[in-house]
Amino acid sequence: MAENERVPGERKRRRPTSSGVVLSADLIVDTARELIDTQGAQAFTVRKLGAALGADPSAVYRYFRNTEELLLALADRLIGESMAGFAPSGDWAADLRDFALRAYRSALRHPQIAVFSTVRVTGRPHEQRAVETGIGLLLQAGYDDAAAVRHYHALVDTALGHAALDAGVLRLAPAQRAADERAWQAEYGSLPAEEYPVLHRVRDHLPVMAGSAVESALDLLIAALRSEAPG
Amino acid sequence: MAENERVPGERKRRRPTSSGVVLSADLIVDTARELIDTQGAQAFTVRKLGAALGADPSAVYRYFRNTEELLLALADRLIGESMAGFAPSGDWAADLRDFALRAYRSALRHPQIAVFSTVRVTGRPHEQRAVETGIGLLLQAGYDDAAAVRHYHALVDTALGHAALDAGVLRLAPAQRAADERAWQAEYGSLPAEEYPVLHRVRDHLPVMAGSAVESALDLLIAALRSEAPG
DNA sequence: CAGGTTACGTCAACACCGTTGACACAAGAC
DNA sequence: GTCTTGTGTCAACGGTGTTGACGTAACCTG
Numbered sequence: 001m002a003e004n005e006r007v008p009g010e011r012k013r014r015r016p017t018s019s020g021v022v023l024s025a026d027l028i029v030d031t032a033r034e035l036i037d038t039q040g041a042q043a044f045t046v047r048k049l050g051a052a053l054g055a056d057p058s059a060v061y062r063y064f065r066n067t068e069e070l071l072l073a074l075a076d077r078l079i080g081e082s083m084a085g086f087a088p089s090g091d092w093a094a095d096l097r098d099f100a101l102r103a104y105r106s107a108l109r110h111p112q113i114a115v116f117s118t119v120r121v122t123g124r125p126h127e128q129r130a131v132e133t134g135i136g137l138l139l140q141a142g143y144d145d146a147a148a149v150r151h152y153h154a155l156v157d158t159a160l161g162h163a164a165l166d167a168g169v170l171r172l173a174p175a176q177r178a179a180d181e182r183a184w185q186a187e188y189g190s191l192p193a194e195e196y197p198v199l200h201r202v203r204d205h206l207p208v209m210a211g212s213a214v215e216s217a218l219d220l221l222i223a224a225l226r227s228e229a230p231g
Numbered sequence: 232m233a234e235n236e237r238v239p240g241e242r243k244r245r246r247p248t249s250s251g252v253v254l255s256a257d258l259i260v261d262t263a264r265e266l267i268d269t270q271g272a273q274a275f276t277v278r279k280l281g282a283a284l285g286a287d288p289s290a291v292y293r294y295f296r297n298t299e300e301l302l303l304a305l306a307d308r309l310i311g312e313s314m315a316g317f318a319p320s321g322d323w324a325a326d327l328r329d330f331a332l333r334a335y336r337s338a339l340r341h342p343q344i345a346v347f348s349t350v351r352v353t354g355r356p357h358e359q360r361a362v363e364t365g366i367g368l369l370l371q372a373g374y375d376d377a378a379a380v381r382h383y384h385a386l387v388d389t390a391l392g393h394a395a396l397d398a399g400v401l402r403l404a405p406a407q408r409a410a411d412e413r414a415w416q417a418e419y420g421s422l423p424a425e426e427y428p429v430l431h432r433v434r435d436h437l438p439v440m441a442g443s444a445v446e447s448a449l450d451l452l453i454a455a456l457r458s459e460a461p462g
Numbered sequence: 463c464a465g466g467t468t469a470c471g472t473c474a475a476c477a478c479c480g481t482t483g484a485c486a487c488a489a490g491a492c
Numbered sequence: 493g494t495c496t497t498g499t500g501t502c503a504a505c506g507g508t509g510t511t512g513a514c515g516t517a518a519c520c521t522g
Contacts, residue, residue: 224454
């Protein structure tokens, strides 16, 4: 824990890189974010980040101890952004759904972050604000402290978990994705009724399995929360 | 699609490796599985797999086109194993919970597979059996074809999504994990009541956020399915 | 305005990774 | 016994994260 932090408060000596850019922790996070947004998550590597910055890749390590630290910083920023336009309507159930969907959508674009912000506690301002808001909605519903925390945890992890899975689909080449979609119809649609009576019966509905289940899942969760709410 | 498959049915020429092992697709999948089980998911690399097999890593490519194909084969095997002891009790709701938890637990040990078997359709026997069983339980509950498929999708993806997240926690070094657990108490437990009234109020319950939310989430899903069931 | 410290950008290197193409050889076919 | 060819091996390519040495420019002191 000796040299725990790489960023000792303020930078004094701001030497530009060979390409003229002046680095900073913020700029690095910005660029990383842009890289992921435009090129996809798998395009994020330290070396490509360096190239995008116009700097040697190893310069990043002057600001973050490793890529994990960098992603952690990016995570909190994204949490903040995803909750930026959130305005509670007063209907706690609808608000919770919106809250969870925002988390999902943000995580979907940044899958590395999704797993991350569940796994690690950023402990940073945006995360704290979001947790405050989310648990608050459940208290508003009439749940006691323990239940509010437990249900918040279930809801957020479900949203982020679906994001982690769905991000995997987006990562597939479009051709592969189309092939898999067809597989639900072709391979599953033609199974013998004797051996697979259920699959045979529901065969027309199987292609929906290729899409995301996040809304179905959230709807069920919210329905349960609504019917169990003490208030 | 010309050389779609690497494994053309049967192998005739079974030449042992330099270490004396006779390779086969099954042996490779077995070894991969063992590697992940004993060393953790991040220990699975083609090169380590080669070493564990006592063969040159590139020999794997005689049996699988790439690592993705190999993982796909492993995925179906794991689906089979996880459902091996499954015995429906007749209580469809309880059975669904068991079904989902089996998927969760299996995926938790093999996170790469978790994302995978949601993303890609293996189209292999074990997968088909599992889907047949799961959707069957929802039909038994009285849901119509479309709803049964939709709810099955939501349930399974939720279980696997939580597995993907929770696997990230397991991957952390124990020290890091303990530190994060304490963070929920330390950083979050000491927030000022004025600025964070909710977090201040529920501070004693926050450490549960460090654990898995899968059971809470599944309980809510099952509760919703139970109360919405037409039957 | 001169000199000294040193933070920080750069470079080269290390140890990994998945994957491929050339090659040699032994197993099976005839 | 000879031929074909499947299959294990080897070396190499281009990629990855990360580290340590190094020089220089930016700031501080005077």
